[in-house]
Amino acid sequence: MPNLSFVKRVPGLLYGVVVGLLLGAAGFAGTLDSANFQWYYFLVQVLALGIGILHLWLSPRFVPAVFAAFGMGLLGTLLVLLLGMAFTLILYQQMGFLANRWPFVTSLLPFLIPFLVVQAYRYYRDIPPANYRKWYYPVNGDMPDVDLLDLSKILVIQFEFLKTPSDPNFTNFKAKAPVAMALGDLFLVFINDYNERTPASPIHFADPSGRPFGWVFTKKSAWWQRRVYLDPALDFNQNNLVDNATIVAMRAE
Template sequence: MLPITSFLVSYLLLLLLTVGMLIATVWLNQKHTLMSTKRLLLIVLIGALILTVPGGFGLIGLQFIPIYYIIVQIISLLLGVVFLNRILTDMGPSFKIKPWFVLFLTGSVLGFGVLLFTPLFNYLSNIQYGSTQYDLWASTSLLPVCLPILFAYTFNAMTEVPNEIYKLWYYPRHSGATVMEDADYYRLMLLEVQVHKHPSQKEPPIKVKARTTGDLPFGLWFQKFIDDYNYKFPNDPIQIFDDTAHEYGWLFYSIKPSLFRLRSYIDFEQTIAQNKLQENSLIVAKRVEEIS
């Protein structure tokens, strides 16, 4: 097989694979209504065009290897960080629960980027790699654009492994209404709670903001939070009992507002202040099933 023929076969196979990923991306988007189709196609188009620009390094000639090859890799990595930030903004909580959509979308952007980068680079360059200058080898410098997405899912999987659990909070079945008698209403702080209303967790969690004082025990405050929410929404409450009328166990942690979203375990027997919760802290409440 002639070198140019081998290149065309590889190029066409990549084109078919990329088109297949784009079709899968559009289908998943329409199925789950994650964003408008127009916005999705714009993301793919703009992302691919941006990845095409480094193809201009073909003008450099032999100096492309290895210095500018590494430079393009660094640029691709930075573009991957920007792409990840954009996807997190557009998708919100759906990012964690729709990984196949994100991976197909990333593959579509990268695939079309490679398909546009390769002819531009080969047209501007006179470098021969092996027996022909027409090859996909230079476009491998674009692969780091996927690393931030892969890192995000790897990190999420790691953080989903719970810390060692010493105690769980249970809703006090026979307790009366929670009253904040000694609360200093001039020093209230606002906290945000993320919780699934139903244990199936098939739908994205809700986020609700509620006020509290620093000297209130966290468990007592969360009980009042549930009582107030279920009073306001009796037709769709936060479930606190399973099908056998047993209380769910609950685990709490706060997420710090940073790139890595580090978690900090919350002791429900300690006060809000002792748990070092601050204004607008995001608190995640999770049901935990004990295996006997």
């Protein structure tokens, strides 16, 4: 009686061999006239990309268990690619081209691209929406009581913001922040103080109908770093802000 586990693997093995042979057939172009070698290389890249798209469509149908998870799917795709490269190198050896044509197998690398692009899109789609708290200017509310704050510990921070929703350029302005003061309260004091100082070019905190904009705050960082959202209800210590930090204030729907 045949081994059941081996029987279950047969479709996957056959699938890998067939797709590997397709890649090997595309790699046959490496044995053609060397005068058009660059064109053949480009053509095989396009063919490998097409086979990669076909692989992306067929693999869940023939070997769904292997390609259900990213790790196994990537491993399976790499093994198929390596198999195709192996078939190509064997072909070159049999035809006497191995010594000078072996680099041509790198033209099969675009086979990986469709799988990686689709997986990247799936991960992007699965990113949960940012969970951040918005701050609204208290049009009819009270000002924070600064007299009750401990002013012995002060940070110098910078706010970066657009004065109006249509402003093309950010404005950067320094402010002194008591570490025990809530970020939203400081921004409220900052808006009022700034608008008193520059009445000709104020910060718009409400739309034309008088409805206040929602604001979100992020800590400015290098472009390759993940955006860090700040909680306007927390103070500067709780938001892990330090001296000379730059806080980007953005209007949000």
